[in-house]
Amino acid sequence: MDEVRQQLAVANAQQLLQKMTDKCFNKCITKPGSDLSGSDRACLAKCMDRYLESWNVISKAYATRVQKDAESGGH
Amino acid sequence: MDEVRQQLAVANAQQLLQKMTDKCFNKCITKPGSDLSGSDRACLAKCMDRYLESWNVISKAYATRVQKDAESGGH
Amino acid sequence: MDEVRQQLAVANAQQLLQKMTDKCFNKCITKPGSDLSGSDRACLAKCMDRYLESWNVISKAYATRVQKDAESGGH
């Protein structure tokens, strides 16, 4: 049972990583240069933090909504 | 055999629903507010109708083309 | 073993074709008219050539990088 749980956790982390990388690359690296500059890294760090924060805000909002819909007996 | 047919019909409906929801959400709910306003709903209703209409127009156009290509012995 | 190799080659070609068609349709056919005009075809031909060229440039760049990362013992 722990195996199943771990496989799902890995899939979840991979999905997060892939979407976050795409989003932050698009937001921060608009003109790819010959290396990641200091300001590129600063932007990526902020973008990551905001993305993770957003994920948590959305996770809570969705959980609350699922709960509310269940209580009102669906839509 | 009816089971197969029904499974495919469900998959088809789900694909339609998912794409239509994405499209109309993007077209109509540009700034998500604290609820769906009357004008949001009006826009969604029109968007749905036009999307379904477009689906039918495209379905006919594609069927005609497949037919035509088959008659001319491929491309 | 040749079968496996061929299946993968087909999958690879299909992926290339699909992405290239999408990209070049978007770049060249901005207003779909009643047929492909001569300038549409000229644009598609150039777009294809540049896409294939880009694929090769990127393939080389990625291979070099994978090699480099392997030599430096990962990142």
Added chain:
Amino acid sequence: MSQIDESTRRELDGFLQLEDQKARFHSMVHEFTDKCFDRCIGTPGNSLSSKESACLGNCVERFLDTTFFIVNRLEAIKQ
């Protein structure tokens, strides 16, 4: 599956092939609608204008033309 006779098997094969064809047709229509709706439909109105309908039809036709053009040219290049 238990053994089934030849004619039943052939009928089943035909059924599955037809359903598969229909599923692929629908799947293509979903793709085309996804692509062409954005290109051809501005603010959704009370019905499709004749211009919008024509655009949708052309969008499908030209996308297929583009696919054939690219496939044929790829084959020509390869030789």
Added chain:
Amino acid sequence: MSQIDESTRRELDGFLQLEDQKARFHSMVHEFTDKCFDRCIGTPGNSLSSKESACLGNCVERFLDTTFFIVNRLEAIKQ
């Protein structure tokens, strides 16, 4: 799988169902974040502003409202 008794099977079923539910929940959260991040977050700052947080919450809620609206209207049209 070797034979297992009724209560173990039920426990396993419950476990798998719960994990499946969690996986689907997470998958939806990924989709929503993908959609709503672009709409609500401009240049990433040092923290989410209250306006950005509110936008994210509204984005999820209105997307779900939109889904229900469309499903209900589809059913109404069909009849």
Added chain:
Amino acid sequence: MSQIDESTRRELDGFLQLEDQKARFHSMVHEFTDKCFDRCIGTPGNSLSSKESACLGNCVERFLDTTFFIVNRLEAIKQ
């Protein structure tokens, strides 16, 4: 599969692993080309300019750098 001896099995494993690696490599190249073509290529000309080629190479390199940066920082945060 019928029984096969050790050395054949090892050879087969090696073959499949290599093909799998190649398939994953190609799949990444498709992804990168999809991403970087739009960023680096304007109106398609008669050949890639040196600026366009450099942009494509940088686009791949910086995307990989971004992935490593994010993975490393995620691990650092977790601890």
